[in-house]
Amino acid sequence: MDFFRINRTAVVTRPKPALIAWANEIFPEDPVSFEDMDQHDEQDIFLLPDLDGVEEVEAYLKQNVSDLLGALLEDWCMDESDWPSPLDWELFVRFFEYHIETVVVDTVEED
Numbered sequence: 001m002d003f004f005r006i007n008r009t010a011v012v013t014r015p016k017p018a019l020i021a022w023a024n025e026i027f028p029e030d031p032v033s034f035e036d037m038d039q040h041d042e043q044d045i046f047l048l049p050d051l052d053g054v055e056e057v058e059a060y061l062k063q064n065v066s067d068l069l070g071a072l073l074e075d076w077c078m079d080e081s082d083w084p085s086p087l088d089w090e091l092f093v094r095f096f097e098y099h100i101e102t103v104v105v106d107t108v109e110e111d
Helices: 017-026 053-063 065-074 089-095
Strands: 004-006 008-015 044-049 096-101 104-106
Touching: 008 053, 008 104, 017 089, 044 053, 044 065, 053 065, 053 089, 053 096, 065 089, 089 096
Parallel strands: none
Antiparallel strands: 004 104, 008 044, 008 096
C-alpha cells in the first residue's frame, strides 16, 4: 500500500470538563461523566486548507471559530438557543483541547 501526503492540515478537538459541565446543565436528566468518556471516540478532526505552519492554522481557526464551535456544539445540543454566547475563541479554548496537525497522510488509493 502506498501512503501519500495530501495538501491539507487538520485540527483535532477534544472536550474539556467545562464543556461537559455545560452539557450537564442543559441535560441534567442524562449527565455525562468526563472521566468515563472514551479517549478515542470523543475527538473530532477537521480538515483545513494547506496552511504554512501552526501560526497560520491558529489564525484560520480564530477567523472561523464561530462555524467551528457551531459544528462542535451541535453534536452536544441541537437547540442553538441553549448554546453559550458568544461563539468566540475564548469559549473554544475553554471548552476544547485542540491539536494542530500540519501533515495529513491518506492511506486510501481512491479519490
